[in-house]
Amino acid sequence: MTTVELDGESLTPDDVVAVARDDATASVPESARERVRESRERVESVIESGDAVYGLNTGFGELVDERISPEDLERLQVNLLRSHAAGAGRELAREEVRAMMVARINALVKGYSGVRERVVDTLVAMCNEGVHPVVKSRGSLGASGDLAPLAHMSLVLIGEGEAIVDAENPGDGDGTTHRISGEEALAAIDRDPLELAPKEGLALINGTQLTTGLAAMVVVDGERLVRAADAAGALTTETTLATTATSAAAIQDVRPHAGQRESAELIRRLTDGSEVVEAHRNCDRVQDAYALRCLPQVHGAVRDALAHLRAGVETELNSATDNPLVFPADAVDDRASGTDRGAILSGGNFHGAPLALRLEYARLALTDLAAIAERRIDRLLNPNLQEDHLPPFLASDSGLESGYMIAQYTAAALLNEMRSIGAASTDNTPVSGNQEDHVSMSAQAALNARTAVENARTIVAAELVCGTEAAEYVDDAFAADDLSHGAGTSAVRDLVRDVVPPLTTDRPIHTDLEAVAALVDAGCLDDALDRALAGFEPT
Known part of the structure; x- marks a missing residue:
């Protein structure tokens, strides 16, 4: 404790x-x-x-x-x-x-x-x-x-x-x-x-303490989630035989957004030592789809949005936000009321705009994170997009079985809810006899951001589940070569397999998604990656 x-x-x-x-x-x-x-x-x-x-x-x-x-x-x-x-x-x-x-x-x-x-x-x-x-x-x-x-x-x-x-x-x-x-x-x-x-x-x-308390949890959960999304994206990149060259440091150096660099570096660390990636580095495919190729740029932008929210939350947590505020008499020049010992000033530090707008930004960013993860799920499952080594919908007996087909449906439904959320902070309803004539709606913005985190977490969990299942078929397809996976992607697979067994036949898969979402939520994935990548210097 x-x-x-x-x-x-x-x-x-x-x-x-x-x-x-x-x-x-x-x-x-x-x-x-x-x-x-x-x-x-x-x-x-x-x-x-x-x-x-x-x-x-x-x-x-x-x-x-x-x-x-x-x-x-x-x-x-x-x-x-x-x-x-x-x-x-x-x-x-x-x-x-x-x-x-x-x-x-x-x-x-x-x-x-x-x-x-x-x-x-x-x-x-x-x-x-x-x-x-x-x-x-x-x-x-x-x-x-x-x-x-x-x-x-x-x-x-x-x-x-x-x-x-x-x-x-x-x-x-x-x-x-x-x-x-x-x-x-x-x-x-x-x-x-x-x-x-x-x-x-x-x-x-x-x-602003409801807003700020909720926003603090959005920050921590969001940062944990974007790291999980990097891990899921790395696993999908590997199992779809895509390239990690798009995460090369040289590319990020000429567009040096902090979040983009961080996500690209993590992809390199996660796939370090991957013989699967190396074996297909010079394949006939010229470029990968955007959901894979632009992972550092999209995930990195989400990281930057969350960093902006974190800075605002840290300021707000350590601010005086009620009204009126009590100051030493010598701390203000124009006292609204007071004595030689103290001055009391009315102001507007209670207004939630500084967090409301950042929460909206973070919510939109998390929605885009969920959107690109949903597209990668489709590339793992869709028989019109899959590589030859992956069966339709990752079903062991396609046609008789549906495999993980409906995992993408769930992701699409959750993404639709995220996209349906309105911008609370742009609304204004005057109250208190029009004395309080411009309000921030920051608490609703915080509640909406919480919903975005929860939905995006399940979508990323679905990608982790599908990516782990796809890795089984990679191993089967290239069994003769006995290709190893990356240090980080192997750790991700092992962690998912601790709670989700291989899909040998159809079963209710909501428990698969829930179990992996719980691992992300609890920080278990973070811990597993830290252990697997300790001391690694990306090339």
Whole structure:
């Protein structure tokens, strides 16, 4: 069990995944705690001044001009959580809730949100002890932040809403989960419901943490997926007797996009030592189809899109994204309100556009990754395109059996869904009496990107399954020559064969696709490639 330090400055997408999926322990260092305490002191100083400050003693959104009396300030924060818990759709998965929680904690500990340390500690305890609020996935517009999902999350902190805990007594290790009330969930980890102080309700729900948490997982999963696609493409290149010359360093050097170079290098590493490739290097075929020939260019462009998303996510994870923000008095020149100790400024850091647009780019890139993989599947299966050594649809008794024919159907259906997804970030529906008149729809962009990752993963898994089956026929066709496969492609074949036996007769193949998709998702393919290619220097 690892520990991820939440200091408001250094959280990465990989850290988010470690907490969200692998149950790494979250901790907050003293330096961040000190910032939290100082920020709270500034809020209290401003409250004592009596100035009207948005989020502290005014209404919200269009109701910003409504002044709230001092005796109602705590009630204002509770009402905010209750009224904004208006989500719809499916409930977020456990890992999605945890990703949102860890992102929220890290934003709070930057020290610009004005919450008490107790709020942070309650969220950390919930993460570490397995209390996961029940959160509806739809309802966020990605401006004013992910209000509805974060409100559902935050209700549990005040003993309301519902939560799913990992065990009746979290930490007892019985592997069960239980759906209970927010109050019961806090009691299970020996926590009392919070009585929210001024600004805390707004600080909890005003921010991009659903978007950012989901985007962090898209980054990690997408990077893992594009490496799997490189492996699948290398295996298809080898088993269709195509050339790897298109991955030569000289070609990439004269068009030096970083992602293209990286994919080309991996293809060279994967096929290093392949006698199958070498034996057909000087065959009569002049050029391969684009799905094979342009693999470095297409896969590389996907890598670049994911790198662009990673950079944005890393910035957003370590940003203060709620509103208003609390600054030291001497940190701003033109204070909207404040005292000698602190200044509170209203702005728009909650707007999800910086991630929404990058998520759209990544989703489109992943769709193209899926599209080129589907074309390579067709080249492995289609009797009108196959090489002579491959039987139609890789069936052992073609005609009587269909082999992997329908794997391409599934890939085509999943690709169609990906292509049908609209661009969420280009939509805009004004809300809150037209006060909030331009929104980002970043949460929907993140959910769409998650769908793209899942669909593309299955399509790449289908190529890996078909490529591994095709390798059986390569071995049979050239048995007399006993040609070896590449160091990396051999490792890929071995890993797939661990979970998918050769297709000696027709069987339900959904389990084949699911098993290999699970290997990709879990990082097993990454690990196998790292072991197989350790120390290799590409030529």
